[in-house]
Amino acid sequence: MKHTAYLCALLLAFVSLTLRAADRVGNCLSYRQEGRAVTFLLNDSSAVQLRLCSPSVVRVWFAPDGRFQRSNPSFAVVEEDLEDVGDIRVDEQNACYEIFTAKLRIRVGKAPFRLQVFDKYQKLLFSDHADRGHLSGGQRKTEYKTLRRDEHFFGLGEKTGPLDRRGEAYKMWNSDQPCYSTVEDPLYKSIPFFLSSYRYGIFVDNTYKSEFKFGTESRDYYSFEVPGGQMVYYFIFGRDYKDIIRQYVALTGKPIMPPRWALGFAQSRGLLTNEKLTREIAQGYRQRGIPCDIIYQDIGWTEYLQNFEWRPGNYDNPRKMLSDLKEMGFKVVVSQDPVVAQANRAQWQEADSLGYFVTDTLTGKTYDMPWPWGGNCGVVDFTRPGVADWWGELQQKPLDDGVAGFWTDMGEPAWSNEDQTERLTMKHYLGMHDEMHNVYGLTWDKVVKEQFEKRNPDRRIFQMTRAAFAGLQRYTFGWTGDCGNADDVNQGWGQMANQIPVLLSAGLGIIPFTTCDISGYCGDITDYPGTAELYTRWVQLGAFTPLSRIHHEGNVAVEPWLFGPEAERDATAAIRLKYSLLPYIYTYARQAHDTGLPIMRPLFLEYPQDAETFRTDAQFMFGAELLVAPVVKKGARTKNVYLPEGTWIDYNDKRTEYAGEQWTTVDAPLSVIPLFVRRGSIIPRMPVPDYTDQHPACPLTFEVFPAAAGGEARFSLYEDEGTDQGYLRGEYVRTPVSCRTESEGYVIEVGRREGGSFRAPGPRNFFFSVYVDKEQAPRQVWLDGRKLKKVKEAKLDAGADTDFQTAVWCVTDDGCRLRLPDDGQPHTLELR
Numbered sequence: 074m075k076h077t078a079y080l081c082a083l084l085l086a087f088v089s090l091t092l093r094a095a096d097r098v099g100n101c102l103s104y105r106q107e108g109r110a111v112t113f114l115l116n117d118s119s120a121v122q123l124r125l126c127s128p129s130v131v132r133v134w135f136a137p138d139g140r141f142q143r144s145n146p147s148f149a150v151v152e153e154d155l156e157d158v159g160d161i162r163v164d165e166q167n168a169c170y171e172i173f174t175a176k177l178r179i180r181v182g183k184a185p186f187r188l189q190v191f192d193k194y195q196k197l198l199f200s201d202h203a204d205r206g207h208l209s210g211g212q213r214k215t216e217y218k219t220l221r222r223d224e225h226f227f228g229l230g231e232k233t234g235p236l237d238r239r240g241e242a243y244k245m246w247n248s249d250q251p252c253y254s255t256v257e258d259p260l261y262k263s264i265p266f267f268l269s270s271y272r273y274g275i276f277v278d279n280t281y282k283s284e285f286k287f288g289t290e291s292r293d294y295y296s297f298e299v300p301g302g303q304m305v306y307y308f309i310f311g312r313d314y315k316d317i318i319r320q321y322v323a324l325t326g327k328p329i330m331p332p333r334w335a336l337g338f339a340q341s342r343g344l345l346t347n348e349k350l351t352r353e354i355a356q357g358y359r360q361r362g363i364p365c366d367i368i369y370q371d372i373g374w375t376e377y378l379q380n381f382e383w384r385p386g387n388y389d390n391p392r393k394m395l396s397d398l399k400e401m402g403f404k405v406v407v408s409q410d411p412v413v414a415q416a417n418r419a420q421w422q423e424a425d426s427l428g429y430f431v432t433d434t435l436t437g438k439t440y441d442m443p444w445p446w447g448g449n450c451g452v453v454d455f456t457r458p459g460v461a462d463w464w465g466e467l468q469q470k471p472l473d474d475g476v477a478g479f480w481t482d483m484g485e486p487a488w489s490n491e492d493q494t495e496r497l498t499m500k501h502y503l504g505m506h507d508e509m510h511n512v513y514g515l516t517w518d519k520v521v522k523e524q525f526e527k528r529n530p531d532r533r534i535f536q537m538t539r540a541a542f543a544g545l546q547r548y549t550f551g552w553t554g555d556c557g558n559a560d561d562v563n564q565g566w567g568q569m570a571n572q573i574p575v576l577l578s579a580g581l582g583i584i585p586f587t588t589c590d591i592s593g594y595c596g597d598i599t600d601y602p603g604t605a606e607l608y609t610r611w612v613q614l615g616a617f618t619p620l621s622r623i624h625h626e627g628n629v630a631v632e633p634w635l636f637g638p639e640a641e642r643d644a645t646a647a648i649r650l651k652y653s654l655l656p657y658i659y660t661y662a663r664q665a666h667d668t669g670l671p672i673m674r675p676l677f678l679e680y681p682q683d684a685e686t687f688r689t690d691a692q693f694m695f696g697a698e699l700l701v702a703p704v705v706k707k708g709a710r711t712k713n714v715y716l717p718e719g720t721w722i723d724y725n726d727k728r729t730e731y732a733g734e735q736w737t738t739v740d741a742p743l744s745v746i747p748l749f750v751r752r753g754s755i756i757p758r759m760p761v762p763d764y765t766d767q768h769p770a771c772p773l774t775f776e777v778f779p780a781a782a783g784g785e786a787r788f789s790l791y792e793d794e795g796t797d798q799g800y801l802r803g804e805y806v807r808t809p810v811s812c813r814t815e816s817e818g819y820v821i822e823v824g825r826r827e828g829g830s831f832r833a834p835g836p837r838n839f840f841f842s843v844y845v846d847k848e849q850a851p852r853q854v855w856l857d858g859r860k861l862k863k864v865k866e867a868k869l870d871a872g873a874d875t876d877f878q879t880a881v882w883c884v885t886d887d888g889c890r891l892r893l894p895d896d897g898q899p900h901t902l903e904l905r
Contacts, residue, residue, distance in 0.1 A: 096208065097185060097204040097205060097208075098115070098185040098186045098187070098201070098204050098205065098206050098207060098208070099115035099116045099117035099119060099185065099186060100115060100116045100183060100184040100185055100186065101113050101114070101116075101170075101181065101182070101183045101184070101185075101186045102114050102115065102116050104163060104170060104181075106161065106163060109124050109125045109126070109154070109158060109161065110122055110123070110124040110125075111123050111124075111161065111163055111172065112141075113170070113181055113186065115186055118137075118138065119135070119137045119138070119139055119209070120135075120136050120139040121133065121134065121135050121136070121181075121188070121207070122134040122136070122141055123172070123179065123181075123188075124153070125158045125161060125172075125174060126153050126154060126155045126156075126158075126307070126324070127155040127156035127158065127320070128156060128158060128174035128175040128176040129174070129176045129177060129309065129310040129311065129320065130155055130307060130308070130309050130310070130324070131177070131190070131307070131308045132153065132305065132306075132307050132308075133305070133306050133307070133308060134303065134304070134305045135207045135209075135214060135216070135304040136303065136304075137209040137214065141303075142303075143302070143303050143305075144302070144503075144504055144508065145503050145504060145508075147278050147305075148280060148512045148515060148516075148542060148543075148544060149276075149278060149324075149325050149543040149544035150278060150307075150324050150325060151324070151325060151544070152323060152324060152326075153324070155320065155323050155324070158174060168182060168183055168184070169181055169182045169183055170183070175193070176192065176193055176310060177191065177192065177193065177310060178190070178191040178192070178193065179191075185204040185206075186201075186206065187200070187201045187203075187204070187206055188200070188201045188206055189201065190273070190308060192272075192310065198271050198272060198273050199219075199269075199271065199273050200218065200219040201216075201217065201218060201219070202217040202218055202219045202220075202293065202294035203217075203219075205217045205294075206218070207304065209304075212300060212301045212302075213298060213299070213300050213301075214298060214299050214303075215296055215297070215298035216296060216297050216298070216304065216306070217294045217295075217296045218294060218295055219293070219294055220287075220288050220291070220292065220293055220294050220295045221271065222292075223270070224239070224269060224270055224271055225237050225238075225239050225269070225270040225684075225687050226238040226239055226267050226268065226269055226270075226287050227267065227268045227578070227581055227675070227677070228264075228266055228267035228268045228274070228581045228582060229243055229245075229265065229266070229267050229285060229578065229582065230262050230263070230264025230266070230543075230578060230579055230581070230582030230584065231260055231261065231262045231264070231551070231575055231579040231582065231584065232258060232260065232575065232578050233253065233254070233256055233257050233258060233571055233574075233575055234255070234256055234258070234571075234574070235574060235688075235690055236574045236577060236578060236675055236687070236688075236689075236690050237687050237688060238285075238287045240287060240288055240289065241287055241289065242284065242285065242286040242287065242289045243258050243285050244282060244283070244284050244285075245259060245263035245264075245265050245282060245283045245284070245285075245511060246259045246263065246282045246490070246491045246510065246511065247259070247260075247261055247262060247263055247484075247485040247510060247513070247514060247540045247541075247542075248260060248261065248485060248490040248491065249261070249445075249483070249485050249487040249488060249489075249490060250490070250554070250555070251554075251555040251559070251594075251595065252555055252556070252557055252558065252559040252568075252594070252595035252596075253555070253556065253568075254568075255567050255568060255570075255571040259491070260553075261485060261539045261540045261541075261553075261554045262514075262540060262541050262542070262551070262579075262582070262584075263283075263511040263542050263543070264542065264543045264545075264582035264583075264584075265277040265278075265279065265283050265285070265297075265543060266321060266543055266581075266582060267285065268314055268317055268581065270687070272310060272311055272312070272313065273308060273309060273311070273317065274307075274308075274309040274311070274317040274318075274320075274321060275297070275306055275308060275309070276306060276307040276309065276321060276324065276325075276543065277297055277299070277305070277306045278305045278306060278307065279299040279302050279303065279304065279305060279306075280302065280508055280509070280510075280512050281299050281300050281301045281302050281507055281508060281511070282299075282491065282507070282510075283297060283298065283299045283300075284296075284297065284298050285297045300507075301507060301508065302508060307321075307324060309321055309324075313681045314681055315668070315670060315678060318581070318583070318668070318669050318670060319668050319669060319670075321583065321669065322546075322583060322668065322669035325543055325544045325546070325547075325583065326544055326547040327546070327547070327666055327667070327669065328546035328547070328583060328585050328586065328665055328669060329522075329533070329534070329546070329547065329548070329549075330533060330663065330666045330800050331533065331535060331550060331586050331620070331662065332477075332533045332535055332795060332796045333659055333765050333766065333795035333796065334366045334367070334477075334764065334766060334795070334796075335478075335535050335550070335586070335620055336619060336620065336621075336658050336659065336765065337364065337365065337366030337367065337621070337652065337655075337764060337765045338365045338366060338367070338621045338622075338623070338651070338652075339365070339366065339367035339368070339369060339406070339620070339621065339622040339623065339624075340354055340358070340367070340369070340622075340632060341368070341369035341371065341622055341623065341624040341625075342371070342625050342626075342627075342628065342629060342631060343371050343372075343624075343625065343626045343627045343628065343629070344371065344373065344627055344628040345368070345369060345370060346370055346371055346372070346373035346374045347384075347387035347388065348387065348388040348389055348390075348391070348394045351368055351370070351394065351398070351405070352394065352397075352398075354632060355368060355398055355401055355403050357632060357634060358632075358763075359401055359402075359763060361633075361634055361641070361645070362645075362763070363633055363634075363641075363648060364648055364649060364652045364761060364762060364763055364764060365403070365648075365763075365764065366403065366404060366764045366765055367403065367404045367405070367477070368398065368404075368405055368406075369405075369406050369407070369408070369480060369622070369624070370405060370406070370407045370408065372408050372410065372446050372482065373387075373446075374387070374388075374407050374408065377413075377414050377416055377417030377420070377447065378410045378412050378413060378414040378417065378444070378446065378447040378450060379409050379410050379411070379412060379413060379414075379417075379467070380413075380417050380420050380467070381467045381470045381471055382470070383471075383474075391471075391474050391475075392474050392475060395474055395475030395476065396475060399475065402763055402764030402766075402767055403764070404478070404535075405475070405476050405477055406476070406477055406478045406479065406480050406537070407471055407476050407479060407480065408479070408480045408481075408482050409468065409479050409480070409481055409482070409521075410444075410446070410447075410450075410482055410483045411453050411455070411481070411483065411484055411513075411514075411517045412442065412444055412447075412451060412452055412453060412483075412486070413430075413450060413451050413453065414444070414447040414448055414449070414450050415448060415449050415450060415451070416447065416448050417447075424451060424453065424463075425439050425451060427459065427463070428457065429451075429453060429454060429457060429459070429460050429463065430451035430452060430454060431451075431452040431453075431454045431499045431500065431501050431506075432499070432500045433498050433499065433500070434498045434499075434500050434505075435498050439451045440452055440498075440500075442486070442488075444483075444487065445483070445487055445488065452486055452499070453517075454501050454502050455513075455516040455517045455519070455520045456502045456503045456509075456516050457501075457502040458502075460520070461520045461523065462524070464520055464521075464524060465520070465523075465524025465525075465527060465528060468521065468524065468525070469528050469529075472528070472529060477535055478534065478535025478536060479525075479534075479535070479536050479537075480536075480537050480538075481514070481518060481521060481536055481537070481538040481539070481549065482538075482539055483539065483540075484513060484517050484518070484538060484539060484540035484541070485510075485513070485514065485539070485540040486513055486514075486540075489506075489510065496510075501513075512542045513540070514538060514539070514540030514541045514545075515541045515542040515544065515545055515548070517538075518536060518538050518541055518545060518548040518549040519548050521534075521536055521548070521549075522534050522536060522547075522548040522549065523548075531797045531798050531799075532796065532797060532798070533797065533798060536548065536549040536550060537549065537550045537551065537552055537588075537620065537622075538550070538551060538552075539551075539552065539554050545583075545584065546583045546584065546585070546669070550584070550586040550587060550620060551579060551584040551586070551587040551588075552587055552588045552589065552620070552622065553572060553575050553576060553579065553587065553588070553590070554590075554594075555590065555594040555595060555626070556569075556575075556589055556590055556593055556594055556595070557569075557592075557593025557594045557595035557596050557625075558593065558595060558596050559595040559596050560596070561596065562593060562595070562596025562597065562598055562604060562607070563600075563604055563607060565593045565595070565596060565607065566607065566706060566707050569593060569607070569610065569611055569614065569705050570705035570706070572589045572614065573614070573690060573691055573692070573693060573703070573705070574690045575589070576588075576589060576618060576673055577671075577673065577674065577675045577690075579671075580671025580672075580674055580675075581671070581678075583669045583671075584671075585619065585662075585665035585669065585670070585671040585672060586619045586620055586662070586665065586672075587618065587619060587620060587673075588615065588618040588619065588620040588621055588622050589614075589615065589618060590622065590625065591611050591612055591614075591615035591618075591621065591623040591624065591631075592612075592623055592624065592625050592631040593607075593611065593625070594624060594625060594626050595626055596626075596629075597627075597629060598625070598629050598630075598631070601637065602636070602637050604636060605636040605639065605640035606640075606707070606708075606743060607707070608631070608633075608636045608640055608644065609636070609640050609643045609644055609647075609743055610703065610704055610705060610743075612633065612643075612644040612647050612648065613643075613647045613703055613704070613746045614703040615647075616647040616650060616651040617651070617673060617693075617695050617701045617703070617746075618673060619658070619662070619665075619671075619672045621648075621651060633645060639743070642744070643743055643744045646744065649761045650746070652759075652761045652762060652765070653758045653759060653760070653761050654756070654758060655759055655765060656757035656758060656759050657699075657757050657758065658672060658696075659791060659792070660696075660757070660788075660789070660790055660791040661696045662791075663791040663800070663805070664791075672695065672696060673693055673694075673695060674693060674694045674695075674696075675693060676689045676692070676693065676694055676715070676717060677689075678694065679694050679697055679717070680717040680718065683717050683718065683734070685715055685717075685734075686715070686717060689715050691705060692714060692715065697751075698750055698751055698754035698755075698756060698788075699724065699748065699749070699750055699751075699754075699756070700714075700716070700717075700721065700748070700749040700750075700751070701746065701747070701748055702714040702739075702746075702747040702748070702749075703746060703747070704741045704746075704747070709741065710740065710741055710742055711739065711740055711741055712738070712739055712747045713736060713737075713738050714736065714737055714738070714739055714747060715735075715736050716731050716732075716733045716734070716736075716737060716749065717734065718733045718734050719733045719751050719752060719753070720732060720733060720752040720781075721733055721749040721750070721751060721752065722749065722750050722751075722752060722778055723739070723748075723749060724748040724749055724750045725745060725746075725747075725748055727778075727844045727887055728844075728887060730752070731749070750776075750778055751778075752778055752779075752780060752781070753778065753779070753780030753781070753784050753785070753786045754778050754786055754788070755775050755776065755777050755778070755786045755787065755788035755810055755811075755812060756775070756776040756778075756788070757773055757774070757775050757776075757788060757790050757810075758773070758774045758775075758776060759771050759772075759773055759774070760772065765795075766795060769834040769835065770833065770834045770835030770836065770837045771837065771874075772837050772838040772839070772840055772873045772874065773790070773837065773838075773839055773840070773895075774839075774840040774841070774842055775788070775810055775839065775840070775841050775842070776842045776844065777812045777819075777821065777841055777842065777843045777844065778844050779812050779814045779819055779843065779845060780812075780814050781814065782814050782815075782816065783814065784813075784814050785811055785812065785813045785814070786811065786812045787809070787810070787811045788809075788810050788811075789807045789808065789809045789810070789827075790807065790808040790809075790810065791805060791806075791807050792805060792806050792807075792808070792831065792833070793805035793806075794831060799829075799831065802829070803828065803829035803830075804828075804829045804830050804831045805828045805829060805831050806826045806827065806828040806829075806831050806832075806833075807826065807827040807828050808823065808824070808827075809824035809825075809827070810822070810823055810824070811824070812843070817905055818851055818903065818905040819843065819845075819851070819903075819904040820901065820902070820903050820904070821841060821891075821901070821902040821904070822899070822900075822901055822902075823839070823893070823899060823900045823901075823902075824899055825898075825899045826897055832897075833895065833897070836877040836894070836895075837895050838872070838874075838876075838877060838892050838893065838894055838895060839892070839893045839894075839895045840873070840890060840891065840892055840893075841890065841891040841893070841902070842885075842888065842889075842890050843888045843889050843890070843891070843904065844887050844888045845887075845888040845889075846888075847886070849888075850884055850888055850889050851889055851904035851905055852905065853905050854882045854889075854891060854902060854903065854904050855902070855903040855905070856880050856893070856900060856901070856902055857900055857901055858901075861880055861882050861891070861902075862879075862881050862882075863881070863882055863883060864881045864882070864883055865883060866883045866885060866890065868881070868883075869881055869882070869883045869890060869892050872892065873892070876894075877894045877895075878894060879892075879894070880892060880893045889904065
């Protein structure tokens with residue numbers, strides 16, 4: 074008996090030691106170096122590889138079995154060798170190894186293995202947590218990192234909740250979540266990339282259902298884990314958040330530029346699927362003078378998914394309809410789903426016979442997929458050879474009719490949320506569904522974009538998608554899915570408010586061109602006057618999303634004129650404001666393409682040293698000069714706003730000034746969007762058209778808010794053709810404009826044009842509105858040393874579209890205005 078008891082005790086001790094060993098990292102025995110990669114070998118047969126992509130970007134690969142093999146190349150990363158790193162030297166010391174780059178000091182502890190990264194000034198940036206830096210069990214792999222008391226986290230793409238992720242946990246599993254709450258997770262897109270306030274970013278390059286826990290398990294560490302595949306992540310160090318984002322974009326690819334018309338307003342509804350209603354809506358916008366560029370056709374525009382054929386009986390003559398709408402300045406965008414309905418017998422049988430569908434491992438046949446619309450379907454496998462050209466030929470049919478672009482919907486794929494585990498028997502050409510689920514929408518978007526460009530050369534694609542993965546910016550734009558309150562549409566204020574951090578976080582995930590469903594997708598509207606306030610505030614918010622689409626479920630109409638004359642007036646004013654800002658917005662669209670920086674951006678992107686900006690979830694920057702604080706509370710007629718450092722001017726009246734680095738409460742009647750411009754800014758604007766390109770050669774106004782004495786305001790206006798791929802070939806121009814504040818007045822410089830072969834589409838005038846106090850208004854103005862004629866304001870405006878030879882100026886109540894013909898040459902204006 075004693076012998077048995079002794080054996081049991083020995084067994085328990087062994088199990089306990091084994092569990093403890095599995096709960097800690099092994100010791101590092103040695104390393105080997107191959108080019109940019111240094112591999113550390115541990116005594117538990119695992120290995121960790123550090124690959125220097127640049128002096129500030131390190132790929133970390135934890136392989137529990139010591140083998141560095143992946144089932145598929147990265148779906149997100151397009152370039153790893155970002156910069157030359159020179160000769161890599163590993164310094165071995167008694168307790169650690171060290172690797173130095175021009176920007177980082179990387180330390181690898183030996184016993185136990187522990188990765189730490191310092192900046193070149195020896196400040197610790199990132200560290201494995203104690204002896205638990207990376208652990209594995211079965212296929213699951215988890216990274217534990219030290220959490221500092223003052224560390225904050227942002228990102229993960231399109232997620233609900235606060236912008237600051239500290240104290241929150243999130244999953245990556247693309248999910249169809251209609252009418253999602255303000256804390257619902259996961260949602261439609263998976264972007265496992267986040268930023269730390271300690272000046273680093275982490276991108277976890279794994280497509281499985283990864284999880285991120287930012288201090289929910291302990292105050293001492295945070296973690297990220299993957300249930301399958303390889304644990305590969307990139308550590309990205311930067312001067313600030315912008316620098317980190319630029320390097321992430323270098324890894325995963327630049328965003329495509331939208332056609333300029335995509336930045337206008339769009340009208341949609343769930344049952345906007347027929348010619349009669351489409352024409353009525355188009356006429357309604359033009360008769361009322363409300364600007365609009367796009368009308369969407371939702372899923373029912375076809376009788377069968379997805380044959381790309383106009384539904385018989387709903388459209389009399391689709392080609393003529395599209396031609397007539399084009400004459401009115403409208404583009405039409407149609408939806409597509411990534412499936413073929415079984416009811417669409419001929420197409421389904423064709424795809425099935427060709428093996429173009431995802432299969433079911435239980436039956437060996439095409440997976441029988443329930444679908445929200447059109448009955449059971451086959452799920453198209455876009456990774457299978459041959460599918461791309463087959464799909465491209467199908468989608469070209471409406472494009473040849475005159476359709477302008479696509480809205481790729483339901484690409485999660487729909488009805489495969491994490492609780493629907495029966496979907497895990499789906500087998501794709503490149504792997505099982507647990508690996509492919511999160512990139513399914515991305516593979517679809519890739520096909521849609523590449524086939525569009527193959528068959529429509531030199532034309533920019535418009536594609537707006539619901540479900541995708543990191544790297545989507547190379548192929549598509551986004552929207553935030555089915556938001557709103559289904560139980561009572563008028564109780565959707567919380568969902569509208571949460572769209573601000575959702576959209577801002579999407580931008581940090583490199584979805585710079587995105588929108589929400591303006592009006593909230595969900596809920597019946599039975600009392601239009603009773604919904605007018607909520608609708609007005611939705612449109613005011615939506616005017617400052619890069620892509621602005623008014624959309625609602627079913628046959629619930631949400632055109633601006635349905636909510637009463639006051640709502641129509643206020644919604645129209647918000648829409649017109651956006652159109653007037655198109656030169657400003659388009660310039661930032663180019664910046665988004667070049668750098669990945671979103672147009673709609675959180676305050677901390679511009680003011681990273683101001684910790685107060687970490688909790689400004691109800692306001693945002695629109696570009697670097699404008700601060701927007703939409704009203705998102707029922708009945709509110711004031712807004713509490715945080716203004717960062719500097720002096721801020723009420724953009725609505727161009728006069729009222731506020732000191733920065735403080736919270737302030739401003740008036741916000743229903744007709745007003747609280748909007749501020751930073752002193753020392755220049756904002757380009759244009760006359761409001763019915764649609765973006767109605768007047769290609771219209772005059773442009775530069776609104777100048779001079780800096781303090783000795784300071785300078787700058788803006789570089791970007792222009793190109795607007796719809797072709799010339800922007801990739803250098804066919805664009807930048808016009809730098811500056812205003813220097815001197816003791817005797819102001820000096821405005823129009824610099825020499827920069828860029829390629831693009832030319833302005835016709836003669837036009839530049840206007841300058843300089844906002845200063847009356848006592849600071851100039852008495853005289855010189856152009857290139859020649860004194861300018863002073864005229865009355867009416868005469869200055871009278872020549873806007875006719876006189877392209879004469880430069881004049883006038884005094885106004887809030888400063889002065891100048892007219893300067895745009896001859897493409899540099900000029901100096903002195904205001905004394």
